[in-house]
Amino acid sequence: MAGTPMELSMMETGDMPTTGPLSEESSIVQRIPIGPIQHLVFWDTTLLKVFNFLPDAQHFAANWWLSTLVLLLALPYWIVLMGGRWNLGWAAAFLAVFSPANWWWTHQISDQVGFTVLGCVCLLLAARYAERRSWKPAGLLGVLAAILLAGIASRYLVWSLILGGGILLATGVKVLTRWDRRSLTLLGSTAVGTIMLVAGIMWEGRKGLAALSSAVYPGQRLSTGEALDMGWIFSANFLFGLNRTHVKPVPMPGSYAGNISELATSWNFLLIIIPFVLVLVYQRQKLIDRLPEIALGIWCLIWFSWSFVGTGGFGVKIPLLNSVPVARTVEVVGTLIAVWLMLSLSKIREGQLGTALAASAVVALLLMHSGSELLVRYLPRFSYKDVIFWAFIGTAVTFIFVYRPRRTITTAVAAALGISSIAATPPIQLGLGSFRGTDASNMLREAGKEARANDELWVADSMAGNALLIANGVPTLSGLLRSGPVDSEWQKLDPDNSHKKYWSRGGGYIFFDWSRYSTPIFSNPNYDVVQVLLSPCELAQRFPNLTTIVSTRDLSDGYLGTRGFKCLEPAGTFTIERWAEHNTPAEYFEPEEPEATARTIAPAEGAAPTPTPTVKSGTPTRTLLEEANVKERARKNQQYIYKIVREQ
Secondary structure, three states: OOHHHHHHHHHHHOOOOOOOOOEOOOHHHHOOOOOHHHHHHOHHHHHHHHOOOOOHHHHHHHHHHHHHHHHHHHHHHHHHHOOOOHHHHHHHHHHHHOOHHHHHOOOHHHHHHHHHHHHHHHHHHHHHHHHOOOHHHHHHHHHHHHHHHHOOOOOOHHHHHHHHHHHHHHHHHHHHHHOOHHHHHHHHHHHHHHHHHHHHHHHHOHHHHHHHHHOOEOOOOOOOOOOOOHHHHOOHHHOOOOOOOOOOOOOOOOOOOOOHHHHOOOOHHHHHOHHHHHHHHOOOOOHHHHHHHHHHHHHHHHHHHHOOOOOHHHHHOOOOHHHOOHHHHHHHHHHHHHHHHHHHHOOOOOOOHHHHHHHHHHHHHHHHHHHHHHHHHOOOOOOHHHHHHHHHHHHHHHHHHHHOOOOHHHHHHHHHHHHHHOOOOOOOOOOOHHHOOOHHHHHHHHHHHHHHHHOOEEEEOOHHHHHHHHHOOOOEOOEEEOOOEOHHHHOOOOOOOOOHHHHOEOOEEEEEEEOOOOOOEEEOOOOOEEEEEEOHHHHHHHOOOEEEEEEOOOOOOOHHHOOOOOOEEEEEEEEOOOOOOOOOOHHHOEOOOHHHHHHOOOOOOOOOOOOOOOOEOOEOEOOHHHHHHHHHHHOOOEEEEEEEOOOO
């Protein structure tokens, strides 16, 4: 509901997405170029704009899958250049691409690390050419590496730091250990070029970065290390069949995993195998040959420990680490652990039966415990048979990895493990659904052209309505708040900033809802959602270029017990066709207590979101946002259009 509408909006306008005046530019966090340096570094989005004349569905699909394809093809080559084996390189690629976290977070791991891996491949090849005095290919590859690596400072910076930082660290150490004057010169010049490009994109996106860093969430959020439960940490093995129709994660006190995406992790259990592998590795390898893997391993251990060991108040004071929530760490660090394992497996002897059995036994105990905890805490409709079966699968995978790492079966097993874990994720969609080719989208595309030409704004009161408007190039006052707020525009709603803690948010959404009152009421149904309750007539007074309202409700006579709103003139309706329905059966939920609405308040500044309260009769409750979304999708997807009538 964010990235897809924004990309389609750029395809429609050939320029910036139509996200409205309340939201600051989001060039860094959404990889949307606004200056010449960003157009170079964010080359994939630049191509999205340039080729906006191509058929929308194919154009969007090509951009969507690009980073995943790059990761799948580049990671095996990087493993080989780092001294690993091809079959284990492909195993690492399959585990990275088919990670549950990657799919439940709509390929964000691929987006964060795909181009970084390609940049590191270019850097390693450039160093090799430099050693041979082949300066032309070395220089060209060095420039490409700098452009690709500068993109680390984009999208979700937390995951860029963890994933891209680890791959880049290992690559740099690999070049350093060769200790060749020419390759070191190449490394230094590439580093300087990368830093200059990063500085350039940061400068061009300084407004968005300033808004993000000054926002109550996430900019002022500070985190500390926490000992998360093992059921969550090692959940990836048990996610086969996990979708909204089968199970519902239960938010528990002291846990952030309140939905399936939050619960999805990567291959953290592979960390347990690595000590057994390292024993075999160090029997054959010199220490200097192991430095790149040691550097990557230390990086993995630091971030894994952040979600495994509590650090209390001390952790809040640790620079860099304190900017990363433990939930975000545990979800993706397993991808790097898989890469570390495959590099290490490339250096061991096959057929070490005793070591393979010992590693398998330890993994079996770990997975049995973590699977049981996952069942009790999060997946009440899971069964112990599932726990035993998938623990056995993890044990068998461990044995094959350690006993026969050089065989093709290792690659096949890695691919099978990955694919099985994401088999029931949201299905691959053909076409663009309601966003293109429907009566509603065709009408809105024409309306968007007119609104952009006349500097007009629309507003919608639903997530579906906002997404449809933005995707078709209609400038919106509501919708998305990705980097942070534009304070001067929000002060039209909150002149004295007395409610700033509610609307100073980033990485989220803006909703309007309608009342009879002229004083705005601000709330946060979730930590990244801003909701404003206000009369549409008053909203039109505060934003003179607001011309149109799209509502899920009929705002004419009878609404809110009034005769309607005098400033609104009905201008037709449209239906959102082929919209993906919520697929969780209603019987999986207990209704929310009425008084729960009163608890919809913003979290304290810098605090983590409060877990959803109480579970009745062993059945998971729905959060307020989920409740709203289910009700919204249960209605007919009819949208009412109203034009603003201003007094002469």
